[in-house]
Amino acid sequence: MKVTVLRAIPVLGWLYLVVGLLLAAGDRAPANRLLRAVFWIDAFLSLVVHAAQIPAALKATAGTAHSPVKTATMTQIFGITWWKTQEIA
Template identity: 60%
Template sequence: MTARVVALRAIPVLGWLYLGAGALAAAAGRAPLARLPRVLWWADLFLSIVVHAAQIPAALRAGRGSDRTAFEIAVLTQIFGLTYWATEEVRG
């Protein structure tokens, strides 16, 4: 895996970590009062769940003929989004 692919895939992982940290902070009653971190958290939630899920059909098409199962492709796309299947296609 190239450094570029690792860097691209780190972005959604950081997003998931931000979501987890925000959820833990909210559960502990320590959610930020400032508007910007809250808006960023909700935008990240939307992108990580809704947009990544919407990319699964395209990922399945791109992954045809690969050694991954449809389930693996769907899970990896849900985690990494476009950065998973687009970089897999390039490496292909």
């Protein structure tokens, strides 16, 4: 249960990004500065920070049944909540 809740956080972040992009594409982006700031912070965390975790994830899952492609993909989507919880799940 705890792992599922942890993994829900990045999924909600990705959903926020998708909704924000759809709203911006329809010229309906929110005028609220806080919502815009949260969008850009979320984009940075989801795109840059998750990508920066991939080398550590590959090292942590070396010698397991997970392929490097799966590890990189799941880390990009879920970040540390995926590769740090592999022994738990």
